[in-house]
Amino acid sequence: FRAGELALAEMRRKHNTPLKLLCRLAAEAVLSIPSGALPHRDIIGQLPGQVLRASGGARLLLRRPSLDEYVLLMPRGPTIAYPKDVSAILMMMDIHPGDTVLETGSGSGAMSLFLSRAVGPNGRVLSYEIRDDHHNLAKKNYRHWRSAWEIGHMEEWPDNVEFILKDISTAAADMRSVTLDAVVLDMLNPQCALPVVHLSLKQGGVCAVYLANITQVIDLLDRIRRCKLPFLCEKIIEVTHRSWSVLPAKLKHLPYIARPSHWQEAHSGETLGQSLS
Ligand SMILES: C[S@@+](CC[C@H](N)C(=O)[O-])C[C@H]1O[C@@H](n2cnc3c(N)ncnc32)[C@H](O)[C@@H]1O
Numbered sequence: 001f002r003a004g005e006l007a008l009a010e011m012r013r014k015h016n017t018p019l020k021l022l023c024r025l026a027a028e029a030v031l032s033i034p035s036g037a038l039p040h041r042d043i044i045g046q047l048p049g050q051v052l053r054a055s056g057g058a059r060l061l062l063r064r065p066s067l068d069e070y071v072l073l074m075p076r077g078p079t080i081a082y083p084k085d086v087s088a089i090l091m092m093m094d095i096h097p098g099d100t101v102l103e104t105g106s107g108s109g110a111m112s113l114f115l116s117r118a119v120g121p122n123g124r125v126l127s128y129e130i131r132d133d134h135h136n137l138a139k140k141n142y143r144h145w146r147s148a149w150e151i152g153h154m155e156e157w158p159d160n161v162e163f164i165l166k167d168i169s170t171a172a173a174d175m176r177s178v179t180l181d182a183v184v185l186d187m188l189n190p191q192c193a194l195p196v197v198h199l200s201l202k203q204g205g206v207c208a209v210y211l212a213n214i215t216q217v218i219d220l221l222d223r224i225r226r227c228k229l230p231f232l233c234e235k236i237i238e239v240t241h242r243s244w245s246v247l248p249a250k251l252k253h254l255p256y257i258a259r260p261s262h263w264q265e266a267h268s269g270e271t272l273g274q275s276l277s
Pocket of ligand 1: 079081105107108109110111112128130166169186188189192
């Protein structure tokens with residue numbers, strides 16, 4: 001671990017529930033946990049994957065955060081696209097290294113980071129956002145991840161996201177100069193973006209729309225039909241994940257007890273269309 005990179009500290013609490021804390025390492029800083037503290041200087045210089053003891057005796061596993069852990073723990077403005085949903089969306093969009101994709105809105109920047117990784121150094125992500133506080137937060141979260149990555153991995157994370165502060169429904173002129181391999185819409189009223197983005201979405205390209213409830217899906221499909229927008233709805237899916245808890249049993253004749261954990265992750269509906277024009 002080096003100063004300036006991100007470290008994830010993980011400890012187990014009562015009933016084996018994990019507590020994850022994210023910090024940017026700085027020589028003078030201290031990581032506070034509910035039952036004590038661990039100075040960053042004890043972490044700097046260690047290899048990721050070590051278990052260290054905080055004052056108060058708690059054992060902390062220190063490692064580098066994965067991208068999904070980072071987006072779940074980074075500062076948040078609007079709700080992020082959840083990593084479990086992002087995996088499904090990326091699969092539906094079928095994007096590749098080198099592709100050009102458009103997203104709206106940037107929000108807290110979670111989806112932008114996953115898109116950045118998927119299209120790689122030769123690809124391009126255009127990320128539109130109407131609110132300047134969200135635009136700035138998305139840029140900041142992206143910048144922090146990139147700089148920590150560079151220190152921890154000694155190689156550059158692609159600088160391939162263009163954050164654009166603009167209402168997507170007024171971006172028709174911008175669309176004339178690009179060809180989009182795919183589009184993802186994560187905004188309250190995606191209907192207003194479709195007439196604009198379809199102008200540059202390549203024929204057969206995918207537009208994935210991330211929606212929180214099924215009535216929004218119906219409104220969207222209704223708008224596509226009434227306005228005769230050139231999209232075909234291919235599929236609508238809900239992504240559910242169920243976590244399991246597997247713990248050593250207290251009774252000697254049973255090695256482990258396994259059961260679904262009580263906590264269920266949030267779910268979502270998504271629609272997927274294909275450009276016909
Ligand atoms: C749920 S958030 C997006 C979260 C983001 N995908 C992430 O993973 O962090 C929705 C965002 O869309 C933005 N938005 C809403 N209408 C918009 C429009 N017409 N043009 C651009 N951005 C818009 C909102 O300001 C908000 O920041």
